[in-house]
Every structure is written in C-alpha cells, then in structure tokens.
Amino acid sequence: MSREIVFENVSKFYGEVLGVNRVNLSIPPGITGLVGPNGSGKTTLMNLMTGLIRPSRGAIRILGIPPDRPEALFHHVGYCTQFDSFPKGMTGYQLLYSFLRVHARPHAEANRLAWAALERVSLTEAAHKKIAAYSKGMRQRVKLAHALCHDPQVMILDEPLNGLDPMARAETLALFTELGAAGRHVIVSSHILHEVDRISDQVVLLSNGYVVAEGQIRGVRSEVKEHPMQILIRCNRPSELASRLFLEDHVVEARIHNDGQGMLVRTRDADSFYLILNRLVLETGLEVETVAPADEDVHSVYEYLVGGEGENR
Amino acid sequence: MSADEIKRLPWSLWWTQVLAIMRLELRKSFFSRRSWWIYLLACLPALLTTGHSLIMWSKGDWNHAIGFDSNVFGYVFLFGYVRLGIYFGCVILFSNLFRGEMLARTLHYYLLAPVRRDVLAVGKFLSSLAAAVLLFTASVVLSYVTLFMHFGRHFEEFLLRGGGLEQLGWYVAATALACLGYGSVFLLMGLLFRNPMLPAAIVMVWEGINAFLPPLLKKISIIFYLKSLCPVPVTESGGLAFLAMETDPAPAWLAIAGLLALAAATLAYAGVYARRIEISYAE
Ligand SMILES: Nc1ncnc2c1ncn2[C@@H]1O[C@H](COP(=O)(O)OP(=O)(O)OP(=O)(O)O)[C@@H](O)[C@H]1O
Ligand SMILES: [Mg+2]
Numbered sequence: 042m043s044r045e046i047v048f049e050n051v052s053k054f055y056g057e058v059l060g061v062n063r064v065n066l067s068i069p070p071g072i073t074g075l076v077g078p079n080g081s082g083k084t085t086l087m088n089l090m091t092g093l094i095r096p097s098r099g100a101i102r103i104l105g106i107p108p109d110r111p112e113a114l115f116h117h118v119g120y121c122t123q124f125d126s127f128p129k130g131m132t133g134y135q136l137l138y139s140f141l142r143v144h145a146r147p148h149a150e151a152n153r154l155a156w157a158a159l160e161r162v163s164l165t166e167a168a169h170k171k172i173a174a175y176s177k178g179m180r181q182r183v184k185l186a187h188a189l190c191h192d193p194q195v196m197i198l199d200e201p202l203n204g205l206d207p208m209a210r211a212e213t214l215a216l217f218t219e220l221g222a223a224g225r226h227v228i229v230s231s232h233i234l235h236e237v238d239r240i241s242d243q244v245v246l247l248s249n250g251y252v253v254a255e256g257q258i259r260g261v262r263s264e265v266k267e268h269p270m271q272i273l274i275r276c277n278r279p280s281e282l283a284s285r286l287f288l289e290d291h292v293v294e295a296r297i298h299n300d301g302q303g304m305l306v307r308t309r310d311a312d313s314f315y316l317i318l319n320r321l322v323l324e325t326g327l328e329v330e331t332v333a334p335a336d337e338d339v340h341s342v343y344e345y346l347v348g349g350e351g352e353n354r
Numbered sequence: 355m356s357a358d359e360i361k362r363l364p365w366s367l368w369w370t371q372v373l374a375i376m377r378l379e380l381r382k383s384f385f386s387r388r389s390w391w392i393y394l395l396a397c398l399p400a401l402l403t404t405g406h407s408l409i410m411w412s413k414g415d416w417n418h419a420i421g422f423d424s425n426v427f428g429y430v431f432l433f434g435y436v437r438l439g440i441y442f443g444c445v446i447l448f449s450n451l452f453r454g455e456m457l458a459r460t461l462h463y464y465l466l467a468p469v470r471r472d473v474l475a476v477g478k479f480l481s482s483l484a485a486a487v488l489l490f491t492a493s494v495v496l497s498y499v500t501l502f503m504h505f506g507r508h509f510e511e512f513l514l515r516g517g518g519l520e521q522l523g524w525y526v527a528a529t530a531l532a533c534l535g536y537g538s539v540f541l542l543m544g545l546l547f548r549n550p551m552l553p554a555a556i557v558m559v560w561e562g563i564n565a566f567l568p569p570l571l572k573k574i575s576i577i578f579y580l581k582s583l584c585p586v587p588v589t590e591s592g593g594l595a596f597l598a599m600e601t602d603p604a605p606a607w608l609a610i611a612g613l614l615a616l617a618a619a620t621l622a623y624a625g626v627y628a629r630r631i632e633i634s635y636a637e
Contacts (some may be wrong), residue, residue, distance in 0.1 A: 055634075093465060093633040109629070115468035122466075124635065126459035128378070129386075136463075142374040143467040145367055 043105035045069055046090065046195065046226060051099030053085055060085035061250045064099070068228065068245075072221035074237035075230040077247030083230040084123050086247070087197050090228075091120045103195060115144075119188035123199040125180060127172045133159060133183045134168040137190045144191060158190035159183075161216065163209075177204040185213070195226040202229075202236060214240050269293045270311050274318070275303040275330035285321060289313065303330075368476075371469050375477030376484075383447060383485035388454075392443045392485070396493040399434035403427075403501035410504040420505055420512050424521065427501055428586040431494070431525055436532055436580055437561075440490050444536035445554045447482040449544035451475075452631065459635045472625030479541050479621065486533040494529045498522050521585040528583040531613045535576040538620035545627050576616065579609040 053060035092108030141151035291310035582603035
C-alpha cells in the first residue's frame with residue numbers, strides 16, 4: 042500500500058466557478074497544514090480527497106485507494122468536515138456509536154471505541170447530551186471525535202481549531218502532534234498560517250484555487266523570500282532603464298518588450314526596486330505609464346496569511 | 355460474474371451494515387415530522403369506511419348486500435389507497451431519503467463511512483418500505499373490517515366461508531407490492547431530481563391515464579399490475595368509458611413477477627446512480 046496522498050493534475054469546477062485548478066501534490070505521513078484565505082479551495086481539496094465530490098479532471102489516490110471506493114477508503118480515512126450539521130436528535134455518544142455500527146463493528150467494540158474517542162476530545166461528560174444543545178466548541182470536538190473514532194491512518198480535518206478556546210486549542214494541537222509523531226497523516230486546514238505552522242511537518246499554501254507553495258514551512262518561507270518577483274513596466278525608454286537596473290544585484294532579469302515600449306523585471310527585493318525607479322523618474326525624466334506586479338500570488342497570499350508578522354519570526 | 359464469485363461477495367458484511375442503517379432510518383420513518391402525513395394518509399380511508407358502517411347502523415339499512423360493499427371496497431382500495439394514500443405516502447417516505455438529507459445537510463454522516471453507496475440505498479429503502487408496508491397493510495385491513503362491520507354476523511360468514519379472507523389477502527398483497535413499486539420509483543426520483551415533486555406529478559398523470567393507453571403502454575406502469583391483482587374488477591374510466599382501452603388484466607403470477615422485476619430494475623439503477631452522488635449542500 043502506498044504511504045502517500047497523491048493529487049495528479051486535479052481540477053474541480055463547480056459549473057463555471059473554479060474550486061481548485063491543476064493541483065499536483067504528494068502528501069507523506071505527518072502533519073500537513075493546508076493554508077489559504079477564505080474561498081481558496083481548502084474544503085474543495087478535502088471533499089475531493091474523501092470522494093464527497095469528484096474531480097472535473099485528474100486523479101486522486103489516498104494510500105493507493107481512489108476516493109470513489111468509500112467501502113475501502115473509510116477504513117483508513119476520517120474526515121472532520123466544516124459542515125456544522127448533525128443527524129437529528131442524536132447525542133454525542135450516539136453519533137459515534139451509530140457511525141461505528143455502520144462500519145459493521147460489533148456492539149461492544151463500537152461502544153468501547155466511541156468512549157475512547159469522546160475521552161480523547163474531553164467530551165465524556167456531555168456524551169449523553171443532545172448535540173443540538175452543544176456549544177460551538179463542543180460541536181467542533183464531537184466532529185473531531187467522529188473523524189478519529191475508528192482509529193484511521195489518515196485524518197482530514199477542516200478548520201478543526203475553529204471555535205475552540207485557548208485551552209482546548211492547546212490540547213487539540215497536542216493531540217495532532219501525538220498523532221503525527223505516530224506516523225499518521227494529519228491534514229489540518231486553516232486560514233491562519235501561524236496557527237498551524239508550528240506543529241506542521243509541511244504546509245501547502247492555497248490561493249484562488251491554486252497551490253502557490255508547498256513544502257516544509259522553512260522552505261516555504263524562503264521560497265517566498267527568494268522567489269524573484271516579476272514587475273511589468275510600460276515606459277518610453279526601457280533600454281536605458283534596463284541598463285541602469287542591471288547595476289543592482291537584487292535584479293535577476295530585465296527583459297525589454299518586443300514593441301520597445303516596456304519591460305519585465307525580475308527582482309528579489311521589490312522595495313529597493315521601487316526606490317530606484319522613483320529616483321530614475323526624477324533624475325532622468327523617464328516617462329512611466331504603468332507599473333504592475335506580474336505575479337504577486339505567493340507574496341500577497343503569504344503576507345495575508347501571516348498578517349504581516351512573517352518577517353520577524 | 356460467475357455464481358461462485360457472487361457467493362464469495364461479502365454478503366454478511368453488507369447485511370450487517372444494512373441493519374445498522376435501518377436502526378437509524380426506521381426511527382426517522384416512523385417518528386419524524388414528515389411521518390405524521392403518512393399516518394394521516396393511512397387513516398383517511400379507514401375513517402371513511404368506519405363512517406359508512408356507523409351511518410348504516412344508525413339507519414338500520416339492510417338493503418344493500420355484502421356483494422355491493424365488496425365492490426365498493428374495490429374503489430376504496432384503488433382511489434383511497436393506490437391513487438392517494440400509498441402514492442403520496444411513498445412520495446413522502448422515499449423521495450426524501452437522499453434529497454431530504456441533502457437539504458438537512460446530514461448526508462455526509464453516511465457517505466463518510468466505509469459502506470458502499472448501493473448498500474446505503476438498500477438500507478434506506480428497506481426502512482421506508484417497512485414503514486409503508488406496515489402502516490398501509492394495517493390500514494387496509496382496518497378499512498376492510500370497518501366497511502363491513504355493520505353486517506355483523508353476516509360479515510363473519512362472508513369472511514370465513516364466502517371468500518372474504520382470500521379477498522383481503524389479495525388486497526394486502528397488492529398493498530405491499532404497491533409500496534414496493536412506488537417506493538423504488540420515488541427513491542430513484544429523489545436521487546435523480548433536485549425537486550422530486552415534478553416527476554411525482556408526471557408519474558401520477560401517467561398512472562392516471564393508464565386506462566386510456568394502448569395495451570403495450572399500459573404495461574409500463576405500476577397501476578396496471580395492481581389492478582390485475584385486485585379481487586374485484588374496477589372500471590375507473592367513468593364518463594370517458596368510451597375512450598378507455600379495455601385490456602385483459604394480467605394473470606396474478608405475471609402481475610407479481612412484473613412488479614418485482616420493475617422494482618428490482620429501478621432499485622438497481624438507483625444503486626448505480628447513488629455511487630455518483632456528490633455533496634452539494636446548496637448555500
Ligand atoms: N458547492 C459549491 N458550488 C459553487 N461554488 C463552490 C461550491 N463550493 C465551493 N465553491 C467555490 O469554490 C471556491 C473554493 O471554495 P472552498 O469552500 O473550497 O474554499 P475554502 O478555502 O474552504 O474557504 P473557507 O475558508 O471559507 O472555508 C470558492 O470560490 C467557492 O465559492
Ligand atoms: Mg472551507
């Protein structure tokens with residue numbers, strides 16, 4: 042059996058709306074942070090992994106199992122969804138117990154596993170209360186218990202820290218660390234990078250349906266820093282500008298546009314670049330029509346995700 | 355697939371899972387807010403027949419014969435049960451099995467378990483079927499008894515020695531088969547359509563014009579076989595009788611086999627289709 046979760050060129054469109062596009066991933070065991078702003082496609086990726094939706098293109102394998110075979114998949118996979126709805130009238134205990142019975146576990150085993158899971162998320166006292174009467178944090182915890190009650194190898198957890206108080210949050214993170222260290226796949230989504238980066242073995246950054254960076258968190262940070270930024274400039278004397286820019290060592294490339302009315306600059310230090318550009322305009326009377334970042338994705342997403350704190354960490 | 359391979363499939367696992375699903379679903383079939391409509395639909399004809407007996411008693415009317423009331427029951431069965439109670443009962447019970455859980459945003463509870471989607475469909479189907487068959491056969495027996503009860507000892511005679519019990523047996527069998535047939539059709543409709551009310555209306559019209567269809571088309575329906583199973587013939591074309599195409603009813607064995615085959619084919623298709631369900635809890 043394969044040890045990885047593999048996405049091969051996976052795209053998902055909801056009619057005209059893009060869910061995710063051309064995703065290629067190979068996720069090894071350990072904790073993986075799936076991070077991106079609202080609407081970036083985190084839930085879409087997770088629903089694809091669990092077969093709740095089918096890809097428009099591409100193929101997915103979870104430990105070698107295609108997601109459209111639930112009867113095989115869910116022996117190894119548990120999913121804590123973002124949906125905040127539960128079958129009517131159930132208590133926390135019933136939710137887990139009945140779920141395990143549908144797995145065809147015998148009564149005694151289902152009972153034991155249900156209690157073990159409730160204990161893991163510190164919900165034993167509320168076990169026989171109706172879920173409808175649970176607080177947001179308790180609902181979050183019973184969903185977590187639901188995802189891990191059958192002791193799966195792969196746990197897919199969509200914003201599991203949402204609505205948890207600091208205490209519960211710390212406990213939950215400790216639980217993830219423990220599971221990750223035990224060689225499980227723990228995939229945790231969040232729209233706040235530093236919520237998960239400390240515990241993650243690797244992170245996947247998502248933006249507008251695209252994977253914009255992936256790898257170990259340190260790698261992603263430097264990838265963002267060192268990834269040269271492209272800037273498009275429309276101006277009247279691009280060759281003069283280019284020769285001046287080549288004197289700067291943060292400029293990797295300056296390519297003059299075919300029509301002689303603009304150029305593309307790749308730089309590792311956008312701030313210095315803008316300073317020079319301003320100076321040239323003042324000193325040489327360069328006429329600049331437009332200046333636009335050509336690919337700000339990784340940068341802007343990263344800035345957004347770390348909330349501006351990323352630089353000094 | 356060879357017989358041997360079929361034997362080796364994990365039947366006992368599937369059965370265990372079906373039972374686990376039924377434990378959850380039966381509660382919904384009998385005690386959800388929707389089930390009150392089923393109870394109402396099941397009670398209505400019995401109320402009518404009880405009313406009939408009470409009126410006859412109070413009037414002391416002995417003019418009409420048991421044979422007449424036995425014809426009347428044919429109409430009660432066709433219009434009160436097959437066309438109304440069982441039909442709409444099945445619409446409510448079966449077409450919401452998947453659609454209702456989509457609306458309530460609870461379907462993922464099942465879809466995240468290691469259970470084949472077709473096994474899930476069977477579990478859900480059997481739960482609703484159990485509820486429908488239990489309620490409607492009980493109601494049919496109740497209506498039958500209450501319609502004739504004003505005959506007193508004569509009814510007892512008719513029931514035990516005049517073929518009444520056999521008649522009732524056929525009605526009960528037809529009821530169960532009606533639940534099976536309509537149930538499978540509406541389970542499929544609930545899977546195929548966002549709003550199953552429209553196809554339910556179309557099926558109703560199709561079943562309604564059955565009497566006016568040429569013989570071949572007649573046979574693509576449920577009502578044709580159910581009518582063939584009714585122990586007393588009922589003509590339902592009324593004033594439009596001249597338009598009706600009379601067709602000999604199918605022999606009982608054929609009607610039963612036909613209904614079973616139709617239900618099996620519909621269920622098989624529903625099972626295949628269930629594998630393709632995607633969760634799209636509309637925002
Ligand atoms: N059922 C759907 N129908 C149409 N569009 C959808 C559907 N589900 C998601 N989308 C779209 O797909 C994109 C990705 O959505 P997704 O829910 O995966 O994002 P997300 O990262 O989970 O966001 P959030 O942080 O808000 O949970 C969004 O543009 C969203 O509008
Ligand atoms: Mg989401």
